[in-house]
Amino acid sequence: MNKLITAAVAGAAALAVSVGLAAPAPAAARYTTYLSVNASPEPVTAGGTVTVAGHLKYKKQGVLTAPTPKTLTVYFDPAGSKGPVRIRTVRTSSTGAYAFKHSQSQSGTWIVKYAGASNLTSDRATDYVAARYPTRLTVNASPEPVAIGGTVTVAGHLKYTKHGRLIAPTPKTVSVYFDPAGSAGAVRVGSVRTTSSGAYSFKHSQSRSGTWIVKYAGASNLTSDRASDYVEAYERGPWNYPGRDLDCSDVRMRVWVGANDYHRLDADGDGWGCDSYAP
Known part of the structure; x- marks a missing residue:
């Protein structure tokens, strides 16, 4: 009797394996992403505009490929502050590129994050930009x-x-x-x-x-x-002081006479006498 019961149980288990519960499928592979960022100009004049730009790509079979457009989140971490502040989101293009402009009033770090997807890993990139007052x-x-x-x-x-x-x-x-x-x-x-x-x-x-x-x-x-x-x-000379009359044939150079043109050497009233002798 025990043999019959044992055989029945074994048969039921075999049937369950053959028709029942298949082993779970392995998890889908996730490709490694590569996120870059560059904020320019560096340094920036405080209150000026920086352009934050970069690319999001992933490596598949050894080749960097742009994914379908993805959403990135952008933060700014002011130097000496308690932590980053969320600024905005930006979408990548069909080539994986992204770019946006924003004002920057103090030194700090721009942080760009990608949250990942079912087939792509998450990633982040940073760039520090000093802000200088003009x-x-x-x-x-x-x-x-x-x-x-x-x-x-x-x-x-x-x-x-x-x-x-x-x-x-x-x-x-x-x-x-x-x-x-x-x-x-x-x-x-x-x-x-x-x-x-x-x-x-x-x-x-x-x-x-x-x-x-x-x-x-x-x-x-x-x-x-x-x-x-x-x-x-x-050049200092007698043309700057009261005294005997002089003319430009005596001086033979361009001279400064200022407001007191004692010898009337300044024909055009510009403060300089004997302009015809200018080098």
Whole structure:
């Protein structure tokens, strides 16, 4: 009797296997995705526009292929903040490309995420972009003109724009150059530190006509800038002082007479006498 029962049970099990419950199908393969991102320009002027662009592709049989258009989620993580903030979503094209524009007011990281699909893995990509406030550098060299060998004062301000306001940065170093007229280029003559108000002042002798140039190299949060001012140098001489009469045949050069044209050398009233002798 036991043998009959055992045989019946075995037969039922065999029947269940043959007609019943098939083993579950293996899970579908998921292809590895590759997500890229580039935010430009780098660095960006604070408040300016960045273009966030890249591609989403997957590798199949060793070949990178664009999937059908997918939705990506974009975040921005401001430097020093508590974490990323969701900005928007963007769809890829038939080639896997995506791009959008957005303003950026502070340094931080752009993060793009793809959630994945039944046949594609998830992925994410990041790009850090520094935001710099635009600087404004001014310069005025005086007196203008200056006597050859005389001293000029090169002065101005360095400030930056934030939320529409001009603000003086912490003291910065400004480099000073002089580019003599007709020369091969500018020569560095010194440097000067700005004050807490952004002002600077630098004195130097000038022996030739030329351009004074000041440069600020920039910082992690400030753009670089430069400013220039041309100053003519004139030769000292008796034409600048009261005395005996002179004419241009005596002087034989272009000279600065200013407002006090004692010898009436300035025919056109521009402050310069004997213009016909200009080099």
